[in-house]
Amino acid sequence: MAPILDIKHLRKSYGATEILKDINVSIEKGDFLVLVGPSGCGKSTLLNCIAGLEEISGGTVEIDGRDMTHVSPKDRDIAMVFQSYALYPTMSVAKNITFGMKVRGVPQDEQDRKLAEVAKQLQIEALLKRRPGQLSGGQRQRVAMGRALVRDPALFLFDEPLSNLDAKLRVEMRSEIKKLHHRLGASMVYVTHDQIEAMTLATKIVVMKGGVIQQIGTPAEIYNHPANTFVADFMGSPPMNLIPVKTQAAGAGAQVRIDRDGMDPIVLNVPRSDLPAEVLMGVRPEDLAEAGYRAGSSVQRAQIRVDMVEPAGADTYVTTQMGGRMITARLHAETLAHAGELLDLEFDLDKVTFFEPQSGARL
Template sequence: MAFLEISGLKKRYGALDILKGIDLELEKGGFLVLVGPSGCGKSTLLNTIAGLEAISEGDIRVDGRSIAGLHPSKRDIAMVFQSYALYPNMTVAGNIAFGMEMRGVPAEERKKAIDEVAKVLQISHLLDRKPSQLSGGQRQRVAMGRALVRDPKLFLFDEPLSNLDAKLRVDMRTEIKRLHARMKTTIVYVTHDQIEAMTLATKIAVLKDGVLQQFGSPAEIYNNPANMFVADFMGSPAMNLLSGTIEKGNTGLSVSLARADGEPIRLPIAAGREQLEAHAGRAIVFGIRPEALTDPDGADRNAKTVAENDCLIEVVEPAGSDTFAVIKLGGKEVVARLRADARIQAGQHARLAFNLDKAVFFDPQSQMRIA
């Protein structure tokens, strides 16, 4: 049985629907990341779990027990906010201990709990400082310590790293992942950063306009996107989505992609995509990740269907460990991810390898995945 169950959850403000029937399940010790663009409803969903927002329809169950009508203080849930929400007049130790003090936990027990959490978060040397004397990353650790010390059933994180600079975000991401692995806590985490989602999650829920677009493991979301929105939103650089046509010939199915500087490119479709036969002669959207479009020497040696073509390189972007190249196909700019030492130049043709095992196909009208 799932530890966290959200079923048919709806949230309305008057006539405005914010959440439109969310169904999710998370195992005990899992790490669920709610991701999507601003205004998609992810923070509202988190607030309904916390009890800060009442739900309009549906149910939320934690460890087999419905919490939908419970006051936030009765839910045994701890929340870490984007703003840290520390008391400026209290020391770090005071901030961590405040909740326990309010619940009447004895002083000796409080001190033991503070010391244990401070050791885990590596903030033992900061216990006598005030929040104004701490860096952003240290404040975030204190906010996490205040949640951890309660030992709740469920932890909620609302964009906890968005106020940090880029390097510190990466460092704190690693800390949170290490903490989760060590403590086996159950976490629901909100972010608009899809890299953060891919890095931290055991399960990802992608939302758009209050509708759950896809729910699955990071690998499922990345490799098998349910629709064009998920394909475009998850991944950096994003998946290339190109207009094409399915063609059926003597050798099987292929996809034809127009290009401005010559005849269309025709790419064979990997075996096992028989459902595309019904779309022969029709327009589709062909999706391929930048890493599946590379220089021939960098192509995946385990791939069963790889096609090579000469393409006009329009832009070259060295990025240290990789080189990104921009070409035009299907009327769109396409990003290829090449090895750092790939010898290519803008304005010249270069041989590129398409890993068709990794290609996906979408219906241009419904935007849903076909194969």
């Protein structure tokens, strides 16, 4: 079966400035692809290239097995939901939703049936007679989604649809979109700079930086096996700790030494015999636990001096200095850690990742 979306060697330039560099990505029917990265990384430009709103400089875009590279947006069998909602202010909600069908000459009874179906799905039946100016941000976003849903397209495209909403509403709308995807089995491409949004919504994530794909994978692959230090630092909140360490061979593995100001170095034994003398060791904050809190043969203990304690409800964040950097541990809420005191921490060495310091690539 052909992928629902297949992008091959896509490039986009404005004059001499290359915005997208050799982009290759494909998704199967029913996938939820999230394009994530910092502002200016090219993710919205890539979405616009898929939609046909931007002309590409090289490569191809296939949708549902058809080459759409030079096909106009209206003929690509896509529906797009924008950050700005793009609703007609003088039309009722019902007319906003059915306008596209009316333009395409869909019979009135079919328009009415689709409208009723989508209004029920999005729980906006009571809003159909109102105008956009009488709606909250979340309601407007639902209407914009309703307008896309009545199309029943091959591909839904979302361009940062939740970025204008407050934090609580974002979480609610995020779960609405996830439920919608699950219910419809629809194929979706979603742009965001919010890595939490990416992790919770995606079946597949594309992490971008400077117009280049850094990594493609499932949320678990991206989080647990980042391809480089950029992905490690960008995905996760707080991000992965990247600690400069020195290594030396020890039996079948290696000893890792973490230098510290005013304290003895931390020495850990890892089952890797292929490490260069100086590497970056990546440790997620949750893989640094209080002593006795985690069992397992790969857990090794070290004493640290606590610099700062930040209670955050379900978690408590503790920072300390290792390898000349501030390192964060995510501990349980009832921790008794206090700034200035010593604390025994345990490293889960099954979960650490090593990176080459110059290139940032995972070893």
